[in-house]
Amino acid sequence: MAEIFITRRVFRDAIDILINERHTIDINDSDRILPVRELVKRAHGKAGLICLLNDRIDSVVMDELSSLKVISNIAVGYDNIDIAAATQRGIMVTNTPGVLTETTADLAFALLLGAARRIPEADQFIRAGKFKNWQLIQPQMGVDIYKKTLGIVGMGAIGQAVAKRARKGFDMRIIYYSLSRKESVEKEYEAEFVEFDELLSMSDFITIHVPLTEKTKHMFSTQEFKEMKNTAILINTARGPVVDETALVEAIKDGQIRGAALDVFEEEPSVHPELIKMEENVVLAPHIGSASIETRLRMAKMAAMNMVEGLKGNIPPNLVNNTVKP
Numbered sequence: 001m002a003e004i005f006i007t008r009r010v011f012r013d014a015i016d017i018l019i020n021e022r023h024t025i026d027i028n029d030s031d032r033i034l035p036v037r038e039l040v041k042r043a044h045g046k047a048g049l050i051c052l053l054n055d056r057i058d059s060v061v062m063d064e065l066s067s068l069k070v071i072s073n074i075a076v077g078y079d080n081i082d083i084a085a086a087t088q089r090g091i092m093v094t095n096t097p098g099v100l101t102e103t104t105a106d107l108a109f110a111l112l113l114g115a116a117r118r119i120p121e122a123d124q125f126i127r128a129g130k131f132k133n134w135q136l137i138q139p140q141m142g143v144d145i146y147k148k149t150l151g152i153v154g155m156g157a158i159g160q161a162v163a164k165r166a167r168k169g170f171d172m173r174i175i176y177y178s179l180s181r182k183e184s185v186e187k188e189y190e191a192e193f194v195e196f197d198e199l200l201s202m203s204d205f206i207t208i209h210v211p212l213t214e215k216t217k218h219m220f221s222t223q224e225f226k227e228m229k230n231t232a233i234l235i236n237t238a239r240g241p242v243v244d245e246t247a248l249v250e251a252i253k254d255g256q257i258r259g260a261a262l263d264v265f266e267e268e269p270s271v272h273p274e275l276i277k278m279e280e281n282v283v284l285a286p287h288i289g290s291a292s293i294e295t296r297l298r299m300a301k302m303a304a305m306n307m308v309e310g311l312k313g314n315i316p317p318n319l320v321n322n323t324v325k326p
Contacts, residue, residue: 004048070310094306105161111261151203154210212239225251
């Protein structure tokens with residue numbers, strides 16, 4: 001039996017998993033992001049911490065939470081946690097991979113469709129009472145997706161799931177750039193591995209599926225937008241800072257690319273004010289990549305099970321820092 005702090009409101013089913021193991025739970029039962037000092041105060045003396053991706057858990061926080069044994073992140077990414085610091089202190093860190101792959105791929109493709117066919121703009125057009133009659137040349141003329149070239153940056157599980165939808169559903173040509181070749185993907189979806197600059201120049205649509213690292217921050221900036229087709233649309237459901245938003249705004253304004261569809265933002269939850277104004281060529285979503293009821297529930301329950309196993313002294317099923325031994 002141990003004490004656990006949960007930084008945000010979660011599904012009751014996940015809490016029940018912890019209570020059934022006779023753990024004592026303290027929870028910030030709201031959607032308010034706790035300031036660091038308040039988080040530290042609430043988590044002080046606890047053995048477990050269940051957090052979300054917008055909770056910054058760095059070495060300073062860990063030093064003040066010396067009783068921590070397990071940090072369970074409800075997200076597949078874990079760039080909000082200083083993994084090296086946790087490993088050094090013998091704290092196990094876990095995440096929730098796999099469970100959100102298909103849901104996020106669905107959203108990435110929905111954004112692609114929405115931006116290509118200008119669906120959000122068309123929706124607002126009707127709601128504003130502007131739809132008076134059908135026209136051959138309508139205000140919301142979009143572009144075709146069928147048989148176009150899709151460039152996938154990062155061919156991990158989500159990238160592969162997007163490739164499946166694009167190839168099997170829309171007969172798109174798939175090109176990709178990744179740290180390693182994926183021969184099985186190349187065979188199944190006739191995908192072509194290309195260098196990054198080739199992908200930029202060849203793609204009608206580019207979808208991003210890389211983690212946020214020092215190397216991927218601003219992977220898409222001024223030079224990259226100059227290399228893209230002026231008809232290209234960029235989709236990002238990965239991490240906001242992978243895209244330089246100021247450079248993106250300028251690229252769209254200058255006609256270097258057609259537009260963008262974004263689910264994540266560089267200074268989340270803030271969004272570049274110019275992107276907000278671009279109703280004709282930019283689609284925005286509030287980080288809903290994994291936001292289906294089924295998937296978010298599975299994520300929370302997976303995080304709870306990771307915590308349970310870690311506090312039992314076992315290796316959790318989704319341990320990130322594998323060098324830490326229970």
